[in-house]
Amino acid sequence: MDLFLLEAIINGILLGGVLALLALGLNLIFGVIDVVWIAYADIVMCGMYVLYYLYAQFGVPLPIAFLVAIVSMAAMGVLVHVLIIAPVLESAPINQLLATGGLLFFLQSFATLLFGTEFKNIGVRLPILEVADIYISFSRLLAFGIGLVGAVVLYVFLKRTYIGTAIRAIAQDRDIIGLMGVDQRKIYLVTSAIGGALAGLAACLLALQYDVHPYIGNQFGPVIFMICVLGGLGNMIGGFIASFIISMIIAIGGYYSNTELAYVFAFAFFIVLMFVRPRGLFSR
Amino acid sequence: MSINRIIPVAGIAVLLLVLPFVIPSYFMHLVIQILIFAFIYTAWALMGRFGFVSFGHGAFMGIGAYVPALLWNYYNVTPWLGIPLAVVLSALLGVVIGYPCFRLKVVGHYFALVTLALSQVVLLSLTAARDITGGSLGLTIRTVGHSWYALQFPEKIYFYGIAIVVWLIGLYAWQRVDHGISREALEAISEGEDAAAAVGINVLREKLRVTIISAALTALGGAIYGQYFMYLNPETVSGIAVSLQIVFAVIAGGLYSLMGPTVGAIITLSLTEGLRVFFGTHFIGAANTIYGILLVLCIIFLPQGIVGKLQGITLRRRGPAKPVAAPQ
Numbered sequence: 274m275d276l277f278l279l280e281a282i283i284n285g286i287l288l289g290g291v292l293a294l295l296a297l298g299l300n301l302i303f304g305v306i307d308v309v310w311i312a313y314a315d316i317v318m319c320g321m322y323v324l325y326y327l328y329a330q331f332g333v334p335l336p337i338a339f340l341v342a343i344v345s346m347a348a349m350g351v352l353v354h355v356l357i358i359a360p361v362l363e364s365a366p367i368n369q370l371l372a373t374g375g376l377l378f379f380l381q382s383f384a385t386l387l388f389g390t391e392f393k394n395i396g397v398r399l400p401i402l403e404v405a406d407i408y409i410s411f412s413r414l415l416a417f418g419i420g421l422v423g424a425v426v427l428y429v430f431l432k433r434t435y436i437g438t439a440i441r442a443i444a445q446d447r448d449i450i451g452l453m454g455v456d457q458r459k460i461y462l463v464t465s466a467i468g469g470a471l472a473g474l475a476a477c478l479l480a481l482q483y484d485v486h487p488y489i490g491n492q493f494g495p496v497i498f499m500i501c502v503l504g505g506l507g508n509m510i511g512g513f514i515a516s517f518i519i520s521m522i523i524a525i526g527g528y529y530s531n532t533e534l535a536y537v538f539a540f541a542f543f544i545v546l547m548f549v550r551p552r553g554l555f556s557r
Numbered sequence: 558m559s560i561n562r563i564i565p566v567a568g569i570a571v572l573l574l575v576l577p578f579v580i581p582s583y584f585m586h587l588v589i590q591i592l593i594f595a596f597i598y599t600a601w602a603l604m605g606r607f608g609f610v611s612f613g614h615g616a617f618m619g620i621g622a623y624v625p626a627l628l629w630n631y632y633n634v635t636p637w638l639g640i641p642l643a644v645v646l647s648a649l650l651g652v653v654i655g656y657p658c659f660r661l662k663v664v665g666h667y668f669a670l671v672t673l674a675l676s677q678v679v680l681l682s683l684t685a686a687r688d689i690t691g692g693s694l695g696l697t698i699r700t701v702g703h704s705w706y707a708l709q710f711p712e713k714i715y716f717y718g719i720a721i722v723v724w725l726i727g728l729y730a731w732q733r734v735d736h737g738i739s740r741e742a743l744e745a746i747s748e749g750e751d752a753a754a755a756v757g758i759n760v761l762r763e764k765l766r767v768t769i770i771s772a773a774l775t776a777l778g779g780a781i782y783g784q785y786f787m788y789l790n791p792e793t794v795s796g797i798a799v800s801l802q803i804v805f806a807v808i809a810g811g812l813y814s815l816m817g818p819t820v821g822a823i824i825t826l827s828l829t830e831g832l833r834v835f836f837g838t839h840f841i842g843a844a845n846t847i848y849g850i851l852l853v854l855c856i857i858f859l860p861q862g863i864v865g866k867l868q869g870i871t872l873r874r875r876g877p878a879k880p881v882a883a884p885q
Binding site: 456 | 600608610654657658660661663665666667669670672673674675678681682684685781796797800801804808841842843844845846848849850852853855856857860
């Protein structure tokens with residue numbers, strides 16, 4: 274096989290790890306709260322700025338900067354829920370979608386106002402590994418590995434803890450759960466915090482590979498929604514698999530043409546698949 | 558037409574006739590923009606009001622803007638041919654995406670996100686074909702000065718006239734749908750597809766018809782936008798940002814009333830323009846920051862839009878309020 278193609282495929286798998294992490298957060302929020310956060314990728318952008326300022330500007334050690342970025346994005350998730358989602362919980366789904374769309378406008382322009390439109394890099398240079406003539410970026414490998422670990426930790430949390438069980442229960446039946454003595458609002462807050470933390474974790478991993486700028490969310494946002502819908506909104510395992518399908522299309526498409534067309538292939542593939550499986554690939 | 562309706566209609570007509578003689582050129586520019594976008598917003602609301610929330614209208618607008626411009630720039634084809642072609646293409650795309658969606662009952666979030674993917678496809682295709690379209694650097698329409706053949710007019714008054722005509726076309730289409738039998742059918746569909754089908758409504762045909770009208774009119778709006786501005790950029794005529802902008806303006810103005818989208822255009826464009834002038838270029842992003850906050854507040858506190866809210870107040874004063882169809 275062509276060596277460059279192989280390299281593209283490996284990079285595709287590695288990209289899938291980060292996308293899977295993002296899809297996981299979005300799916301969790303959708304499954305539990307039944308709201309699509311259109312601005313999810315822009316929360317990632319905020320996390321990347323936090324990391325950039327802490328590490329590159331103020332010289333905070335990287336692990337601490339990572340931790341602060343994750344925790345502050347978890348706090349932001351809670352804030353988004355309390356300020357924006359909670360008031361529209363009873364509204365029509367379209368209004369909920371639009372409320373987070375307003376947040377998207379706000380975050381992108383506020384970031385432009387605060388930080389300007391320049392591309393900023395945190396300046397961590399990780400080595401590039403060479404395995405049998407194939408070049409693999411270590412930052413991508415790291416992102417992939419941590420993404421997988423994050424997914425497993427979340428899975429264990431949902432399966433093994435009381436709150437995790439309550440979260441899964443609420444995703445199955447919203448109305449009855451109150452009768453079981455579960456405080457719905459508390460679960461919503463915890464879910465939003467986890468969703469925010471996952472965005473923060475993704476921000477840390479993406480900051481190693483990409484420059485941060487106010488509109489970086491537009492680069493990932495639509496792809497993540499597509500992955501979630503493809504896997505079945507709210508279906509975490511479906512979203513996880515769909516991440517790798519889409520990232521593979523993007524990687525291989527990019528190898529044969531250019532990046533934009535690769536995304537066009539991915540979106541077109543998505544639209545066609547929606548007609549074959551309208552409720553997502555893995556709908557029951 | 559009752560006297561209650563003649564007065565506002567006559568008032569708007571007189572205002573539109575007098576406006577070009579009294580306001581300076583810059584405000585003419587703003588009014589023309591408002592009229593063109595009011596038309597596009599009205600076209601979107603044709604679908605949106607029945608719960609088919611499309612995030613894909615950026616795709617139709619992009620096709621409408623780029624097809625005539627490319628044909629003119631490369632093949633000297635007059636926009637008088639290019640624009641109808643763009644409208645037809647856009648309507649076809651509406652069918653290609655709409656038919657399977659409606660057939661397979663892709664609704665709600667799924668419909669919104671499928672259409673979002675559609676507008677991303679158009680945006681990325683326009684960017685990727687940078688040899689022809691100029692990519693993200695944009696495309697300037699070749700100018701020839703004052704020409705009916707090229708549909709180019711340096712004087713604003715011509716486009717003022719054209720913008721009023723398309724705006725009226727939009728309102729007319731809205732009225733036709735609003736007063737036709739389709740409206741009852743579509744409202745029934747938006748409240749429950751299976752129930753609507755059970756009482757003998759051809760769900761697929763009704764949805765498809767309104768989608769085709771909406772897509773075609775949006776393309777026309779995009780084409781007029783392109784001819785007026787003479788500069789196109791993939792980001793400003795298609796993609797997620799434009800699609801969201803359309804949805805927001807309509808929600809802000811009011812989804813369920815004839816003048817709602819127009820009011821939405823007036824509010825959002827005056828606001829962006831006003832904030833831009835107020836903040837100048839020193840604070841890039843300040844205007845949109847405030848805009849974003851207002852959008853969120855608007856959706857939380859005024860979900861039925863400004864016109865809807867006003868109507869609600871007057872209706873309550875006159876007697877029991879007419880039930881408004883709940884959005885899907």
